[in-house]
Amino acid sequence: MCERMTKRDSYISDCGMRVPSSGTMKAATRARELEAQGRTIIKLGIGEPNFKTPQPIIDAAYKAMNEGKTGYTSSRGILPLREKIATIYSKETNVEINPHANVIVTPGAKASLFSALFSLINPGDNMILISPYWPSYQGIATFIGAKTKPVPAHYGDFEFPFESIKSAIDEQTKLLLVNSPCNPTGAIFEEDALRFIKDISEDYDIYIISDEIYKKITFESQYVSYLTVTETLDRTLIIDGLSKSHAMTGWRIGYSIGDKELISSMNRLQQNVSSCVNTPTQYAALTALDLTEPTKMMVAEYKKRRDKAFEFIEKSAYLSCRKPEGAFYLFIQYKGDICSDEFVSRVLEEKSVAVTAGTVFGVQENYFRLSLASKLEDILEGLKRIDDLLEKINK
């Protein structure tokens, strides 16, 4: 046995040390601390639908448990669920999807993203992201040791940055990760953007991950999957899930559709990490995928909240925002000589409102994200308090 002369500074690996903590979770933790001190906080920070999971979904999980469906399943997910996912996407996109080879069910879309990035990226590779972006893309890539190359969408309107994507590509670029409808801006890619992405993928041999988790939450127009333009699964992974569309955040269920080789690698990882998604949830998901009415009801409610919040913002002297076409967030620009980290911290400490700083989404300018997944009264009261604080700051 060797005798160690010096004590280790830390037992955590380099890889573990690289993992950034979640920016949205940090703010939520502080909000909880203030609540524990007796403060009432208006929570507009986290992207969690404030709706109960629809009852038929709960009943389906309960039924599965009562029927003894409580053991491990195939690590790819139960076959009827993969078949349903394949059928839905094939019908919509005309792409042939084999439920045995091209679909995997994962514990949330986040787990799909993790195993996909882990499977695709080598340390030293880089991945292009369009900023503002959902922070876990950056977090997972950093953990793996990959570099991210954020390409800013056009500020103000957050339109798709065609030319800057092209100029960001270099020898080490392995993939482009896109998210439409976008968290946090609510922007939806038009067909010309999807075609451009496909051309980039072909011309530069770049993999595309399309995160479509907000696909069903759109207000004016429908979002069509990136698969409709690719017409093939080559160099393509679609990520989707039920957290947002069916208010199932805590159930942990997502899924991916992609080429056989990538899905197989993601499956090997899942076999070693989580084995499978918990079984009753998979049966509940089977029911969820047949339910369209609850999502329509939620979307109508988000639209109402968006419109009312937008009316307020239009009247404000300090706030401006692109009108989101989908998802359930407002990415709001504010006036004032104060950075967004300090601003949201003051909003929380002085006004008891939790929102998320723009920096969390890779944006250095004066932005914050407000979630519409809360009661309308809370959204309007939160905006009023934020406006009051800005009046004080801008005096």
Ligand SMILES: Cc1ncc(COP(=O)(O)O)c(C=O)c1O
């Ligand atoms: C853009 C985006 N992708 C993926 C996820 C992860 O969702 P899930 O709960 O399925 O892991 C989220 C959750 O906030 C998200 O906003």
